[in-house]
Amino acid sequence: MVKMDNKGMKKGIVIIATLTIVLSAIAFSSVPVGAGTLTITDDFGRTVTIHGVPERIISLSPTNTEILFAIGAGDRVVGVTEYCNYPEEAKEREKIGGVTTVSIEKVVSLQPDLVLGDELNGKETFERLEELGITIVGLNPENISEILDDIMLVGRITGEEKNASSLVKAMNRRIEEIKNKTSDVKRPKVAHITWHDPIWVAGSGTVQDEMIEIAGGENAFSDIKDWGTVSLEKFIDRNPEVIIVSVGHGVAEMAPYEYILNEERLKVVDAVKNERVYTINADIASRAGPRIVDATETVHGYLSEFRTPMPSATPETSGFEAVLAIIVLLAVVYLSGRTNRF
Known part of the structure; x- marks a missing residue:
């Protein structure tokens, strides 16, 4: 039998204890090899x-x-x-x-x-x-x-x-x-612009195009792929009913908005005539992150006055009741006249 002195025994105990801890950690770990x-x-x-x-x-x-x-x-x-x-x-x-x-x-x-x-x-x-x-x-x-x-x-x-x-x-x-609020609404033509010289608009395939759609509008420049520039004449011809202007680009942050409002040739555009030109913070409207929903809600708010149900093919109940009341009234008058004759 091999005898061990106290020093050797202590060293052996430390080694065994260490091995036990390591093996236990491996055996009971819930993290498989390579999980990191x-x-x-x-x-x-x-x-x-x-x-x-x-x-x-x-x-x-x-x-x-x-x-x-x-x-x-x-x-x-x-x-x-x-x-x-x-x-x-x-x-x-x-x-x-x-x-x-x-x-x-x-x-x-x-x-x-x-x-x-x-x-x-x-x-x-x-x-x-x-x-x-x-x-x-x-x-x-x-x-x-x-x-x-x-x-x-x-x-x-x-x-x-x-x-x-x-x-x-x-x-x-x-x-x-x-989406639930805009599933059955009149959709105005909307133009989203980020610059004015030249006029830079959001076309189809952009996050801004999707925002307009979700918010209850129709992109006036959906025929343009991605982002693009348009002439003043083309912009006027499209005649958007609502204009959303991204602002916040440094020293000229309000320049696009002021241009839309003050350019004399744009006075014929419905959005300008009816005072439906709105600004939106360029950061929330252009950054493809969590605040894109904030931007969509903002656009949705701007289109609120257009949130009326599409005209129905059937008569409104209130209108039908009014017609019925008139018919009844005329019948009463007619019968009253006949009664007075006798």
Whole structure:
């Protein structure tokens, strides 16, 4: 029999205890091997693998920043663009440049384990960050359904899936409420413009086109694909009944709105004649994030006076009753006359 001194016995006990703890952790862990790795396909068709839950996140667009804060991941955001102004806390984060002028050096210095990119960042930005071994996921939703999908995607890759799901459900509920109110209404022709020189309008396939449809309107420029410019003559010819103007582009933020109101040649347009030219905050109307529902509700409010049921083919009950009352009255008068003759 091999004898062990007290020192050897103590060492053996420590080793056994350590092994027991490790084996117990493996045996009873609910996390399977590889569960910390998530592989997804981003909006550009890129396959991206995320290792673990990101703790240092950089957003390369205002939209992405709003999504991160809305789902509860804002405390892990370490860098944003110069244009990320919502929510207020976002302004306190380190700036990595503009959306189209991302500073790669600044991004690297912040040591992110996840970067959320945007189409406007440019292909070169994506490729450079990939070369440096930085995980970057690209978001580029083209309609409201894809916005909701992207919110869920960001929730998955940041470990905030529950919050993302709650947010998406709330957004869907608000959208459905608007749709229920506009299912049977007179739809005015609506033009959504973002600039005036030249006139820049939202066409089909844009989030703004979908907003108009949900809010109870008809896009006056649905024949234009995506965004496009139109001549003043063409704008007048379309004669929109409502004009929505995005404002908030810096020093000239009200210029498009003032142009529509003051351009003498536009006085013949129904929207101008009837004072139905409205402004909308460019941030909520153009950012494909959680506040797009706020924008849709705003447009819906502007179209409220058009929310009357379509004319029915059958007579209204009140009108029918009035006609019936007149017939009865005439009958009474006629019978009274006949009675007086006898």
